[in-house]
Amino acid sequence: MSSLEREIEATRDRLADTIDQLVYRANPKTIVSREVSSIKAFFVDPATGHPRTDNILKVAGGVVGVVAVFAVVRRVVR
Numbered sequence: 001m002s003s004l005e006r007e008i009e010a011t012r013d014r015l016a017d018t019i020d021q022l023v024y025r026a027n028p029k030t031i032v033s034r035e036v037s038s039i040k041a042f043f044v045d046p047a048t049g050h051p052r053t054d055n056i057l058k059v060a061g062g063v064v065g066v067v068a069v070f071a072v073v074r075r076v077v078r
Contacts, residue, residue, distance in 0.1 A: 042055055043055055043056055043059075
């Protein structure tokens with residue numbers, strides 16, 4: 001096997017590995033799993049497992065604020 005043939009084979013193997021990685025990353029289940037992990041990490045400290053109350057309160061405050069705005073707009077429109 002010549003040097004060129006070995007180089008072509010090595011390039012083909014690298015390309016196959018890259019394609020496998022892209023297929024794995026683009027898989028909907030992988031994407032969902034990655035996003036769920038990201039959301040969990042936002043609300044729970046991965047190191048200790050304790051909830052991050054500051055982030056939870058920020059999100060809860062945002063939800064309450066949006067609900068209040070909708071309630072006010074609904075009353076004004078009526």
